[in-house]
Amino acid sequence: xxxxxxxxxxxxxxxxxxxxxxxxxxxxxxxxxxxxxxxxxxxxxxxxxxxxxxxxxxxxxxxxxxxxxxxxxxxxxxxxxxxxxxxxxxxxxxxxxxxxxxxxxxxxxxx
Amino acid sequence: xxxxxxxxxxxxxxxxxxxxxxxxxxxxxxxxxxxxxxxxxxxxxxxxxxxxxxxxxxxxxxxxxxxxxxxxxxxxxxxxxxxxxxxxxxxxxxxxxxxxxxxxxxxxxxxxxx
Numbered sequence: 001x002x003x004x005x006x007x008x009x010x011x012x013x014x015x016x017x018x019x020x021x022x023x024x025x026x027x028x029x030x031x032x033x034x035x036x037x038x039x040x041x042x043x044x045x046x047x048x049x050x051x052x053x054x055x056x057x058x059x060x061x062x063x064x065x066x067x068x069x070x071x072x073x074x075x076x077x078x079x080x081x082x083x084x085x086x087x088x089x090x091x092x093x094x095x096x097x098x099x100x101x102x103x104x105x106x107x108x109x110x111x
Numbered sequence: 112x113x114x115x116x117x118x119x120x121x122x123x124x125x126x127x128x129x130x131x132x133x134x135x136x137x138x139x140x141x142x143x144x145x146x147x148x149x150x151x152x153x154x155x156x157x158x159x160x161x162x163x164x165x166x167x168x169x170x171x172x173x174x175x176x177x178x179x180x181x182x183x184x185x186x187x188x189x190x191x192x193x194x195x196x197x198x199x200x201x202x203x204x205x206x207x208x209x210x211x212x213x214x215x216x217x218x219x220x221x222x223x224x225x
Binding site: 088100 | 155167
């Protein structure tokens with residue numbers, strides 16, 4: 001199956017700092033989504049981004065499909081940004097809408 | 112619109128028992144998927160249903176089964192529970208718009224097997 005690797009596994013920031021989270025994947029994808037999992041376990045959609053660049057407030061994401069990686073940028077981080085960030089991909093040409101998740105980046109933003 | 116809903120929120124069972132988890136998709140979404148997330152890991156795909164038909168199955172034993180109803184809600188059943196089945200079970204629904212199909216997750220059911 002497709003492999004999804006996220007880095008770094010853990011990240012500690014001071015409030016106001018910027019960060020970049022990376023997701024590498026091993027095969028062509030139809031779908032790539034970034035999620036934020038809050039302390040209660042809810043997975044919150046951040047971006048649907050199988051290719052290109054999107055921005056939403058302090059967050060932005062870029063996927064370079066030909067090079068099989070995606071980046072999530074968090075600017076001016078806030079304590080509410082804390083949690084686990086997951087990248088999930090759907091392998092192309094399988095006919096199946098199954099997301100394969102990376103192991104996540106655990107972000108802690110300190111006041 | 113309401114998001115994906117799941118019930119119950121928490122559940123405690125003992126080894127060998129059976130459990131049924133329920134999911135209602137976002138209105139208009141015809142596809143439902145189930146994922147298992149054990150502590151410290153990313154979610155793992157269990158099943159996907161579309162229009163009441165199974166469209167995909169992950170690497171889970173036959174103790175796991177699911178179905179989708181005419182109103183697109185879904186149930187996940189797990190028989191002969193093992194301690195290792197303790198996890199957060201997540202349901203996702205999706206709607207295809209052109210080439211885009213975003214999955215939206217519910218709050219999950221936390222299952223503890225003693």
